[in-house]
Amino acid sequence: MQTPIVPHSQPTDPGRSKPFFEIAIERISSVYKPASARKEGIHYWPEPLPTPSHQLPDPLVLFYPEDLDTNQSGLDQRERQAVIPMTRREVLERRSRENIKPSMQIPLGLIDKPAEQLRETFLVDLHGAGGTATGGPLLIAGAQHSGKATALQTILFWLTTRFLPEQLRYAILDPFAELTHFRTLPHLSKANGDMYWSAEASEEQLQHFTNRIYAEIQQRHDLFASQQQHPQTLSQVWSQGLSIPQLLVIISNYQLFAERTTTALLIKKLAQTVMEARALGVYLIITSTETGPRQLPQELISKCPTRIGLGLSNRQNHELFGATILPAETVPGRGWIQTPERHIQQVQLALPLSGSTESIRDTQLKLALVQNSLP
Numbered sequence: 001m002q003t004p005i006v007p008h009s010q011p012t013d014p015g016r017s018k019p020f021f022e023i024a025i026e027r028i029s030s031v032y033k034p035a036s037a038r039k040e041g042i043h044y045w046p047e048p049l050p051t052p053s054h055q056l057p058d059p060l061v062l063f064y065p066e067d068l069d070t071n072q073s074g075l076d077q078r079e080r081q082a083v084i085p086m087t088r089r090e091v092l093e094r095r096s097r098e099n100i101k102p103s104m105q106i107p108l109g110l111i112d113k114p115a116e117q118l119r120e121t122f123l124v125d126l127h128g129a130g131g132t133a134t135g136g137p138l139l140i141a142g143a144q145h146s147g148k149a150t151a152l153q154t155i156l157f158w159l160t161t162r163f164l165p166e167q168l169r170y171a172i173l174d175p176f177a178e179l180t181h182f183r184t185l186p187h188l189s190k191a192n193g194d195m196y197w198s199a200e201a202s203e204e205q206l207q208h209f210t211n212r213i214y215a216e217i218q219q220r221h222d223l224f225a226s227q228q229q230h231p232q233t234l235s236q237v238w239s240q241g242l243s244i245p246q247l248l249v250i251i252s253n254y255q256l257f258a259e260r261t262t263t264a265l266l267i268k269k270l271a272q273t274v275m276e277a278r279a280l281g282v283y284l285i286i287t288s289t290e291t292g293p294r295q296l297p298q299e300l301i302s303k304c305p306t307r308i309g310l311g312l313s314n315r316q317n318h319e320l321f322g323a324t325i326l327p328a329e330t331v332p333g334r335g336w337i338q339t340p341e342r343h344i345q346q347v348q349l350a351l352p353l354s355g356s357t358e359s360i361r362d363t364q365l366k367l368a369l370v371q372n373s374l375p
């Protein structure tokens, strides 16, 4: 066989020196195309995970772009990837269909599976569509500026695009005001005008918030119990035309509540109570900058089958995954996940929307949320 000529390396991004493996993969890919490799029975190594860089800060977004030709340079469009092969408009159209089913499967990024030579969509399943052991609460632990708040935004953006307020409600503790764009969503207020939102970390606010959640869980208990002859799932309830929305509880920056003696017990009880209400359509996501036992109790970690660690140290990775893992590349949204099957793999999380700077992405997100709320 003729020896392939290896071309000179591509110009590298001035903001980041590429790791050796990425350069090697790029060079091999450029001379030995997947089609010819397949003919010789060689399964091609999957593309490396998209990596945010100075040149392309938004390489992975949630939805396929609507307007391929406008407002972006051709280079960016070719290199940017979407987690799901649908535009936001297409998902919105499905939302208005009447027979939509409850689902807490959320596309959040791409996973690298080198042992299987695969790169796959990372789907978080808060409910466990294939049985309770296949899903459950999500825990995102990450260093500062590693992408925790952005991951929550991507999740909320997906769910808001997918479900109407009568199908899904949020209850959000956001002590660092990182999710304020979502605050005006109808998904946050109840019919009586009550809001499931708190931007404070005080004991009083937290008590008020937890009381509302407990009341909601109790109501659901009573309703499900009253139907005992026919044990109900939320899916069955919906198919009978009853409107009990799914309820997603988000505790952002758990460590802040856990570090204070006045709120530590309250927040832990809230997390545990919500974890036990999954069969009633109540789901939980926690984020934390810390993984030590004082800020994030091990008994909570162990009840979260899906864990994401972004930019964590060796010690923190060990606390989160119970295993020794090398630190992942330090780019935002890059880290390790543990799936309900207990596999630990590298992941790149998606941005909710594209945009070359954080402030452009913020503006786009605000606009898109307004559009999502239009009838």
Ligand SMILES: Nc1ncnc2c1ncn2[C@@H]1O[C@H](COP(=O)(O)OP(=O)(O)OP(=O)(O)O)[C@@H](O)[C@H]1O
Residues within 6 Å of the ligand: 052, 057, 058, 059, 060, 142, 143, 144, 145, 146, 147, 148, 149, 150, 151, 178, 289, 332, 333, 334, 348, 349, 350, 351, 358
């Ligand atoms: N998946 C991603 N792809 C590209 N850029 C990202 C991604 N996630 C986050 N970023 C960018 O990285 C920066 C930090 O993100 P973010 O604020 O979400 O981090 P954080 O972990 O919540 O930080 P902090 O703990 O300081 O609040 C932001 O500029 C954000 O736009």
